[in-house]
Amino acid sequence: MILLTTSRRPTPRIRTFCRDLARSIPNVVRVNRGKLSLDGVAERAIEFDADRVVIINRWKGGPGKIELFEVGQEGLVLVPPI
Structure with a gap:
């Protein structure tokens, strides 16, 4: 399973993008x-x-960077881009 969330202060465009992506x-x-x-x-x-x-x-008000993390024993571990 994947948990999808936004940055701390998302704009309405990011909220909409996140909701559409989750669906x-x-x-x-x-x-x-x-x-x-x-x-x-x-x-x-x-x-x-x-x-x-x-x-x-x-x-700049829109979705800029999508970061993927794996959940490990020490917390979140950033998965480097390919």
Whole structure:
């Protein structure tokens, strides 16, 4: 399962993109991040039994960077791009 969330202060465009992405990809759970730190996001991923976390970051008001993390014993581990 994949946990999908946004940066801390998402714009309406990012919220819409995240919602559409969660509806179009199977086995994805969307979570409102709020003021959660990365450790808090890792705890939420463990609660949902997710093995990966996707964070949509903003850039100039729109979706800018999509980061993929794996949930490990030490928290979130960034998966480098191919």
